[in-house]
Amino acid sequence: MAVPFPLALSRRQLLQHAAALGLTFSLPAMEARAANRRGAERPMSLITLWMQGGPSQLETWDPHPGTAIGGPTQAIATTIPGLEIASLLPRMAEVMHHTSVIRSLVSKEGDHERGSYHVLTGYRPDPTVVHPSVGAVLAHELPGKGVEIPPHVSLAGGAGFTLPRGGYLGDEYDAFRIYEPGRGLVNMRSRVGDDRTTRRRDGLDVVERAFRTGREQQIKETLHQHMVERAVAMMSSEQLAAFDFDKEPAAVVAGYGASRFGRGCLVARRLVQTGVRSVQVVLDGFDTHTDNFEGCKTQAALLDPAFSSLLKDLVVHDLLASTIVLCIGEFGRTPRINPLDGRDHWPSGFSCVIAGGGLKAGGVVGATDPTGAKREPERPVTVGDLYSTIYTAMSVDPAKEINTPIGRPIKICEGQVIRELMG
Amino acid sequence: MRLPAVIAPLAVVAAVLGVTGYAVQAPVSNRPLPSSEPSQLTETVQRLNALLVENWSAHGLAPAEPADDLTILRRLTLAIVGTVPSLEEIRRFEKDTRPDRLAHWTAGLLEDVRFHDYFAERLARAYVGVEGGQFIVFRRDRFTDWLSEQLRKHRPYDGIVRDLIATDGVWTDKPAVNFISAAYSNDAFDENKLAGRTVRAFLGQRIDCAQCHDHPFAHWKQAEFEGLAACFGKTRMSIVGVDDGRKEPFEVEDRKTLVKRQVEPAVPFGAEWMPSTGDPRERLAAWVTNPDNRRLDRAIANRVWGLIFGKPFLTERPVDDLPDPDEADADGQNQILDVLADDFRAHNRDLRRLVQVIAASQAFRADSRAASSGSGSSGSCRWETFPLVRLRPEQVVGSMLQASTIRTIDRNSHLLTRALRFSRERDFVEDFGDPGENELGERVGTVPQALLRMNGNLQNDLVQPNPFNATTRIANDAEDPAGCVEVAYLVCLTRRPTPEEAEHFAKEIAGRPKKEREQAVADLMWTLFNSTEFSWNH
Numbered sequence: 001m002a003v004p005f006p007l008a009l010s011r012r013q014l015l016q017h018a019a020a021l022g023l024t025f026s027l028p029a030m031e032a033r034a035a036n037r038r039g040a041e042r043p044m045s046l047i048t049l050w051m052q053g054g055p056s057q058l059e060t061w062d063p064h065p066g067t068a069i070g071g072p073t074q075a076i077a078t079t080i081p082g083l084e085i086a087s088l089l090p091r092m093a094e095v096m097h098h099t100s101v102i103r104s105l106v107s108k109e110g111d112h113e114r115g116s117y118h119v120l121t122g123y124r125p126d127p128t129v130v131h132p133s134v135g136a137v138l139a140h141e142l143p144g145k146g147v148e149i150p151p152h153v154s155l156a157g158g159a160g161f162t163l164p165r166g167g168y169l170g171d172e173y174d175a176f177r178i179y180e181p182g183r184g185l186v187n188m189r190s191r192v193g194d195d196r197t198t199r200r201r202d203g204l205d206v207v208e209r210a211f212r213t214g215r216e217q218q219i220k221e222t223l224h225q226h227m228v229e230r231a232v233a234m235m236s237s238e239q240l241a242a243f244d245f246d247k248e249p250a251a252v253v254a255g256y257g258a259s260r261f262g263r264g265c266l267v268a269r270r271l272v273q274t275g276v277r278s279v280q281v282v283l284d285g286f287d288t289h290t291d292n293f294e295g296c297k298t299q300a301a302l303l304d305p306a307f308s309s310l311l312k313d314l315v316v317h318d319l320l321a322s323t324i325v326l327c328i329g330e331f332g333r334t335p336r337i338n339p340l341d342g343r344d345h346w347p348s349g350f351s352c353v354i355a356g357g358g359l360k361a362g363g364v365v366g367a368t369d370p371t372g373a374k375r376e377p378e379r380p381v382t383v384g385d386l387y388s389t390i391y392t393a394m395s396v397d398p399a400k401e402i403n404t405p406i407g408r409p410i411k412i413c414e415g416q417v418i419r420e421l422m423g
Numbered sequence: 424m425r426l427p428a429v430i431a432p433l434a435v436v437a438a439v440l441g442v443t444g445y446a447v448q449a450p451v452s453n454r455p456l457p458s459s460e461p462s463q464l465t466e467t468v469q470r471l472n473a474l475l476v477e478n479w480s481a482h483g484l485a486p487a488e489p490a491d492d493l494t495i496l497r498r499l500t501l502a503i504v505g506t507v508p509s510l511e512e513i514r515r516f517e518k519d520t521r522p523d524r525l526a527h528w529t530a531g532l533l534e535d536v537r538f539h540d541y542f543a544e545r546l547a548r549a550y551v552g553v554e555g556g557q558f559i560v561f562r563r564d565r566f567t568d569w570l571s572e573q574l575r576k577h578r579p580y581d582g583i584v585r586d587l588i589a590t591d592g593v594w595t596d597k598p599a600v601n602f603i604s605a606a607y608s609n610d611a612f613d614e615n616k617l618a619g620r621t622v623r624a625f626l627g628q629r630i631d632c633a634q635c636h637d638h639p640f641a642h643w644k645q646a647e648f649e650g651l652a653a654c655f656g657k658t659r660m661s662i663v664g665v666d667d668g669r670k671e672p673f674e675v676e677d678r679k680t681l682v683k684r685q686v687e688p689a690v691p692f693g694a695e696w697m698p699s700t701g702d703p704r705e706r707l708a709a710w711v712t713n714p715d716n717r718r719l720d721r722a723i724a725n726r727v728w729g730l731i732f733g734k735p736f737l738t739e740r741p742v743d744d745l746p747d748p749d750e751a752d753a754d755g756q757n758q759i760l761d762v763l764a765d766d767f768r769a770h771n772r773d774l775r776r777l778v779q780v781i782a783a784s785q786a787f788r789a790d791s792r793a794a795s796s797g798s799g800s801s802g803s804c805r806w807e808t809f810p811l812v813r814l815r816p817e818q819v820v821g822s823m824l825q826a827s828t829i830r831t832i833d834r835n836s837h838l839l840t841r842a843l844r845f846s847r848e849r850d851f852v853e854d855f856g857d858p859g860e861n862e863l864g865e866r867v868g869t870v871p872q873a874l875l876r877m878n879g880n881l882q883n884d885l886v887q888p889n890p891f892n893a894t895t896r897i898a899n900d901a902e903d904p905a906g907c908v909e910v911a912y913l914v915c916l917t918r919r920p921t922p923e924e925a926e927h928f929a930k931e932i933a934g935r936p937k938k939e940r941e942q943a944v945a946d947l948m949w950t951l952f953n954s955t956e957f958s959w960n961h
Contacts, residue, residue, distance in 0.1 A: 111608050127552075127619050128631045150870060159853075172869045187874040191883045196946055199931065203950035206927045210920075211956040214792030218811045224868055224955040231873035406629070406741055 042322035051329035053287030059296035069335035069372035088300035091308035099355035104366020104377035115330035133164030135278030136173035148237035150176035156264035157282030257305035324357035335372030349377035384415025485794035497917035504537035506821035543570035569598035581712035593664035627722025650689030720764035733812025827885035888941035904932035915951035
């Protein structure tokens with residue numbers, strides 16, 4: 001940057017030099033805002049790109065061109081030597097070196113609701129307990145200081161069983177839902193002018209005082225007022241700017257693509273910058289039981305610019321080391337093409353892409369059978385294994401037990417860390 | 424003969440006049456007082472109260488004063504029909520001078536169609552959860568309709584339970600079958616899920632741990648679980664729906680040795696209650712509903728107590744995990760629960776009577792302010808003081824809709840009103856966050872809920888003045904600012920304001936010019952909707 005004084009350094013360079021000389025104590029105290037920290041010392045965040053419906057691995061990360069099961073899908077080379085992905089994702093091919101691909105995920109849940117539950121929480125549905133989603137666990141285990149916006153957010157679609165829940169950790173860990181990212185927040189502004197808002201809140205104090213009489217202890221335990229105060233704090237917080245992207249350069253915004261999902265990925269990056277712990281961005285439409293190849297083309301047109309821009313953006317802002325990006329759906333799709341030119345549900349050998357967070361990049365874990373004859377993939381990886389890896393990378397102990405309300409201690413995650421991904 | 428062209432605009436004018444005419448009708452109509460006779464329950468209630476009082480004094484707790492009648496009316500209406508009383512209901516109640524008017528009102532509310540629908544939904548959650556299930560084989564809407572119908576027909580509870588477990592047929596034609604078909608996924612019936620759910624929902628025991636190993640702290644053995652699962656071992660999906668016609672024997676695979684073995688239907692206790700002949704599900708249904716199976720009555724008594732108060736009678740445990748009926752009762756709780764359960768069993772397992780007994784108890788009539796300062800609510804709840812419990816989302820939105828309508832929204836309401844209420848309720852509950860199957864667990868509010876209440880569309884529509892809602896009516900019909908405040912408090916909080924509150928808000932309203940009066944009332948309504956008192960049962 002052009003600075004008149006020849007010895008002036010940027011703040012970042014200054015920090016780096018000071019750290020190297022062990023002189024950080026001598027620097028003027030700086031605000032410990034998450035946005036000012038960079039690199040690996042930053043508290044980590046997780047961005048999940050949720051491919052709702054079950055994305056076909058054969059049309060995305062695990063193509064088998066020229067085989068009976070491959071269909072018309074072609075493959076292209078990527079920046080990982082030896083790795084080819086579907087030609088529908090050219091921009092991703094250029095940035096795959098930031099990521100690793102797992103091609104051998106296995107689960108026993110082939111139903112949308114159950115499969116989503118399984119992949120969102122790492123556990124299979126259990127009648128006695130509702131497990132918290134991975135995002136909720138992270139928000140619970142790694143609370144952020146000074147973050148006035150919710151630590152667990154879902155953008156562009158989460159609803160019903162796609163919405164990550166807090167489960168036995170409590171409703172307050174449910175993902176905060178924003179259906180239209182970047183289009184202004186719902187329910188964030190008072191509906192009347194400042195005068196009336198103040199009058200309303202003053203009136204509320206009077207009513208609360210009357211109700212509190214004789215019920216002091218019980219009122220404290222309701223946390224009702226506490227939630228109102230937090231809501232009001234959020235309404236007036238500067239950090240709300242993270243949800244909008246008016247200040248972003250037009251070229252950056254255009255790079256993500258003019259879709260709700262694209263906007264969601266951009267907002268996800270901004271949220272992570274502000275210190276939000278877990279963000280889910282939903283892309284629906286992968287349930288291609290009919291007309292699979294056209295369907296995947298449409299989906300890829302939305303996924304490709306958004307995902308690649310997100311990765312590039314995280315690199316530019318030096319956030320990739322402290323952010324894990326996971327691109328996954330509730331299951332994959334059958335190698336066999338059905339009579340309607342579609343593919344059906346396939347939980348035994350599906351793919352995901354994982355990047356950042358200090359995990360090894362450029363790796364490929366597992367392989368599926370190109371002939372489609374074998375059901376089991378090579379080197380099967382369970383969803384529990386995947387999340388054990390993510391938790392470990394984020395310094396959360398997956399073996400830690402939480403005492404659930406039914407009296408049964410449940411581990412945060414059951415599974416083995418994927419050695420091939422640990423740096 | 425062609426009609427003159429002037430008919431169309433005349434028809435439009437007539438329609439507009441009709442709608443406006445409807446809107447400006449006086450809000451309070453002259454409907455008769457509820458006429459259902461309350462059941463004779465004095466003896467049971469006295470026994471129940473005696474045990475409660477004994478329990479409290481054994482723990483050094485002073486019972487709270489009785490709550491005033493309006494507070495109890497609010498609790499009753501919220502518990503039985505899921506909303507607050509309307510202004511006209513309050514006026515009628517206050518005019519009712521019978522000494523046992525609360526008993527009459529309880530009985531009357533239990534005949535209301537809103538009760539059937541509301542309770543059907545609550546019970547449905549215990550039976551089939553809130554999962555969507557596979558639409559092809561599971562229709563939750565038909566299921567709740569059927570439950571509502573059984574409640575309307577005064578069907579004894581054990582008959583309903585037998586139908587749920589043992590009906591054969593197609594789930595659209597015989598909606599009770601949905602209890603079974605809810606467990607159909609991945610092209611097979613999940614016998615373990617059905618066994619676990621049956622025992623939890625109907626008998627109030629959690630034996631699910633025993634699916635994989637002997638229960639670590641209770642006495643359930645894995646073999647006992649397998650025997651229960653075997654009762655669903657012949658259930659299959661055929662062309663004529665669900666039936667018990669599977670030919671293959673029910674087999675269980677040993678988790679360690681992977682050896683398969685056949686298991687016969689068996690029950691973990693009370694084997695003499697299970698008939699030896701018949702289809703397995705019929706036999707299981709007879710066992711569950713046997714008059715000697717005390718767990719059935721205790722479980723439903725605990726759950727209905729929970730639906731009335733907001734938390735189950737045994738507060739320290741999940742609602743579907745009760746202690747053994749014969750367990751040593753150091754705490755005195757088993758005894759009290761048994762009074763409810765025994766009365767239920769002795770009176771044909773009548774759900775309405777159970778509700779009436781609970782509503783007549785001293786625990787239900789107690790104030791939510793503790794008797795002596797210092798005995799706060801930390802520590803377990805023993806019902807000497809009415810506990811503060813968060814209302815369910817349907818109750819919150821139901822109350823908001825009722826409060827802003829003045830006229831009672833019930834079967835006599837205009838179809839448009841009811842349709843609007845239904846869709847608004849559904850949207851609100853979705854935005855608010857449905858607590859799901861576990862709605863009797865401890866819940867705290869969340870920030871999005873607070874935002875929804877403060878700034879959301881629904882509250883804005885209901886609070887901002889328009890010709891059809893309470894804000895405008897109150898502002899224009901009440902004689903003076905004090906009158907406005909009183910009506911607002913009655914419709915929202917079912918009470919009159921304290922002197923301090925009355926002074927504050929009357930001054931607010933009087934201090935604004937006449938044409939801003941509606942806005943001032945709207946602000947008051949907003950304030951009341953956002954108070955703790957509105958969203959909590961007390």
